Amino acid sequence: MSLDYKLKISIPFENNNQAEIAGNSLRPDPILKADEMTVDFSTDNEKLICYFQGVSDRVIRVAVSNVLDNIKTIIECIEQFEG
Amino acid sequence: MNSPIAEYSSPDINKTLTAGDGPHSTNGKTTQISEFVTKAGGEDRDKPTEASDSQLGQLRAKITSLQDNINVFLTQRMKQVKDEGDIERRILDDGVDEDSD
Secondary structure (H helix, E strand, O other): OOOOEEEEEEEEOOOHHHHHHHHHHHOOOOOOOOOOEEEEEEEEOOEEEEEEEEOOHHHHHHHHHHHHHHHHHHHHHHHHHHO | OOOOEEEEEOOOOEEEEEOOOOOOOOOOOOOOOOHHHHHOOOOOOOOOOOOOOOHHHHHHHHHHHHHHHHHHHHHHHHHHHHHHHHHHHHHHHHHHHHHHO
């Protein structure tokens, strides 16, 4: 199956360390239906880049929403620890 | 701090999605529990905490707005695919009916 549906999300943190923490926290999560989609996390300075590729809008939507929920939890944690 | 941004691409379109102008809130429209549940007296026990005034707090609210916009956009795309499938099915079904007459 070709992964023709793509979504790249850029999340601007305060600094590179926070973006790295977020990426390292998200990366261990296993991808459900790995044959239907892939998710890659990288950083570009203070930005966390999440790159989704899937076989349909449906699989992208489910994965994106899960990852964004997790990112919001990570941000809350960073805020608590650094605040 | 800049705003989060999403770039979508598929075989038929490319689109950039943003968090919009705001105001932004952590209480997203597409991430709440079903209104049927709330109308029946249900309570959202996983309701997110309010965004603080800090940069990270505002980032969390902006991500919620972006998440709403992505969810609405992709849901519309899914509905469009379904509707096109329904039309195709109806045409094919009609064809079968005509042949069987």
